Amino acid sequence: MASEQDVRARLQRAGQEHLLRFCAELAPGPRAALLAQLESLEPEALREHCQRAAAACARPPDPPPDVAARLRPLPPERVGSSRQSDPKTRRLWEEEGFHQIALNKVAVLLLAGGQGTRLGVSYPKGMYQVGLPSQKTLYQLQAERIRRVQQLADERHGTRCTVPWYIMTSEFTLGPTAEFFKEHDFFHLDPDNVVMFEQRMLPAVTFDGRAILERKDKVAMAPDGNGGLYCALADHQILEDMERRGVEFVHVYCVDNILVRLADPVFIGFCVLRGADCGAKVVEKAYPEEPVGLVCQVDGVPQVVEYSEISPETTRLRTPDGGLLYNTGNMCNHFFTRGFLQVVTREYESLLKPHVAVKKVPYVDEEGNPVKPLKPNGIKMEKFVFDVFQFAENFVAFEVQREDEFSPLKNADSAGKDNPTTARRALLSQHYRWALQAGAHFLDSQGARLPELPSLPGSGEPPAICEISPVVSYSGEGLEVYLRGREFRSPLILDENQVRALRP
Numbered sequence: 001m002a003s004e005q006d007v008r009a010r011l012q013r014a015g016q017e018h019l020l021r022f023c024a025e026l027a028p029g030p031r032a033a034l035l036a037q038l039e040s041l042e043p044e045a046l047r048e049h050c051q052r053a054a055a056a057c058a059r060p061p062d063p064p065p066d067v068a069a070r071l072r073p074l075p076p077e078r079v080g081s082s083r084q085s086d087p088k089t090r091r092l093w094e095e096e097g098f099h100q101i102a103l104n105k106v107a108v109l110l111l112a113g114g115q116g117t118r119l120g121v122s123y124p125k126g127m128y129q130v131g132l133p134s135q136k137t138l139y140q141l142q143a144e145r146i147r148r149v150q151q152l153a154d155e156r157h158g159t160r161c162t163v164p165w166y167i168m169t170s171e172f173t174l175g176p177t178a179e180f181f182k183e184h185d186f187f188h189l190d191p192d193n194v195v196m197f198e199q200r201m202l203p204a205v206t207f208d209g210r211a212i213l214e215r216k217d218k219v220a221m222a223p224d225g226n227g228g229l230y231c232a233l234a235d236h237q238i239l240e241d242m243e244r245r246g247v248e249f250v251h252v253y254c255v256d257n258i259l260v261r262l263a264d265p266v267f268i269g270f271c272v273l274r275g276a277d278c279g280a281k282v283v284e285k286a287y288p289e290e291p292v293g294l295v296c297q298v299d300g301v302p303q304v305v306e307y308s309e310i311s312p313e314t315t316r317l318r319t320p321d322g323g324l325l326y327n328t329g330n331m332c333n334h335f336f337t338r339g340f341l342q343v344v345t346r347e348y349e350s351l352l353k354p355h356v357a358v359k360k361v362p363y364v365d366e367e368g369n370p371v372k373p374l375k376p377n378g379i380k381m382e383k384f385v386f387d388v389f390q391f392a393e394n395f396v397a398f399e400v401q402r403e404d405e406f407s408p409l410k411n412a413d414s415a416g417k418d419n420p421t422t423a424r425r426a427l428l429s430q431h432y433r434w435a436l437q438a439g440a441h442f443l444d445s446q447g448a449r450l451p452e453l454p455s456l457p458g459s460g461e462p463p464a465i466c467e468i469s470p471v472v473s474y475s476g477e478g479l480e481v482y483l484r485g486r487e488f489r490s491p492l493i494l495d496e497n498q499v500r501a502l503r504p
């Protein structure tokens with residue numbers, strides 16, 4: 001371990017010597033912990049990080065005034081649509097996707113390093129359960145969708161394929177996530193095919209460029225944003241692991257969309273047949289100010305402009321027919337070829353510009369008292385996963401139906417939107433629609449038929465409660481054999497056991 005003297009010399013080079021101001025009064029344990037943490041911070045990088053944060057914060061608020069003028073919607077030739085395509089084309093994409101999955105060429109990669117601050121939980125968001133009858137967590141739903149998509153590819157192609165699951169965590173989420181997966185026996189996936197790796201952390205910085213001490217013995221650190229993915233892939237040789245497994249296509253997604261279709265064969269197939277190296281799923285925005293990134297072009301280059309960096313006036317612009325001009329909402333659901341990820345990690349990562357987030361960061365004052373600030377006092381610098389789109393040779397967007405594929409869990413119920421209630425409702429409405437399409441009828445507790453509302457939107461409360469395990473159906477397929485012409489009392493939980501009992 002480095003001595004205090006060494007660490008002090010390094011911090012002097014970085015202009016951050018104040019981080020040692022309580023060192024002398026610490027007991028040996030905390031002192032060693034602090035020195036170890038400080039030793040891991042490379043002086044030049046720390047200096048640059050702190051200067052950059054302060055400078056970025058001193059600039060006028062983003063976006064620069066001329067961004068709106070440089071924005072354009074994506075040209076139609078770059079956009080495919082699941083909802084507007086004919087069934088034959090959709091089938092073609094799906095077949096191609098399943099073909100690639102059966103060849104073991106597809107992996108999924110979960111971004112799970114975020115802290116769930118808005119949701120108000122101290123544990124990883126994937127461990128959250130929104131109150132489904134089965135009490136499944138987001139992680140379990142995702143694991144089961146992987147199992148089902150593998151099974152469907154196997155049935156079509158007579159294989160035994162694997163969709164490896166890469167999970168990017170952070171210092172905050174790795175321990176509890178790894179523990180949770182162990183406790184749940186990896187949700188019946190082979191642990192060898194679940195690869196967890198950790199993204200880097202960066203110090204939080206004051207407005208005048210000083211790294212913040214959260215405690216006398218600890219610097220305040222935050223994950224480096226979901227664009228930390230590219231450094232983390234290199235740090236942990238993840239692309240090499242993918243290469244060993246023969247993975248060519250990577251489906252990257254955000255932890256909190258309860259409807260997420262992992263390794264979605266339709267999306268994968270569309271991107272592969274288009275020869276894309278990079279793709280993004282999009283949904284039509286629900287309302288102009290919806291907090292979703294805007295997939296568009298800036299100066300003719302495909303990009304996402306984050307919701308926090310676009311003015312309300314621009315979000316409200318309309319086309320002559322009355323629709324929103326900027327309508328393509330980012331779902332944080334991306335397609336990358338391994339080749340593209342390789343080029344990005346080798347050549348472009350250092351060109352990604354960090355984004356500034358001003359936050360309330362707990363700290364110790366000059367006397368060493370812990371303070372929970374009431375106003376934002378610190379800067380966190382984050383890279384964004386989509387900032388690599390600009391480097392793609394062939395970028396495509398793929399539009400899907402919101403009620404089929406997008407219901408993010410961002411907030412606590414008090415926020416009214418994108419919360420546990422809306423997520424639960426979206427999933428149960430979808431399963432209710434699938435059950436009706438498959439020919440099921442529902443009865444109330446007295447045995448009377450309940451009304452049938454086949455076009456119920458995701459936001460509506462379904463007349464009957466029906467939850468279908470992802471192990472039974474991935475996107476509504478294969479249900480007729482259990483449900484057609486049958487009557488069920490609400491609630492119906494269609495899981496593996498129930499299916500065995502219903503099999504003709």
Ligand SMILES: CC(=O)N[C@H]1[C@@H](OP(=O)(O)OP(=O)(O)OC[C@H]2O[C@@H](n3ccc(=O)[nH]c3=O)[C@H](O)[C@@H]2O)O[C@H](CO)[C@@H](O)[C@@H]1O
Nearest residue numbers: 111112113114223225226254255292293330331332384408
């Ligand atoms: C930067 C980004 O992608 N923004 C998108 C994100 O916004 P949003 O602001 O909701 O992004 P979040 O903070 O929820 O992060 C998205 C995902 O990245 C993960 N994460 C975050 C920070 C971090 O350091 N490490 C990490 O892995 C989170 O765990 C989560 O799975 O989702 C929205 C859809 O729901 C999109 O419309 C936004 O354009």
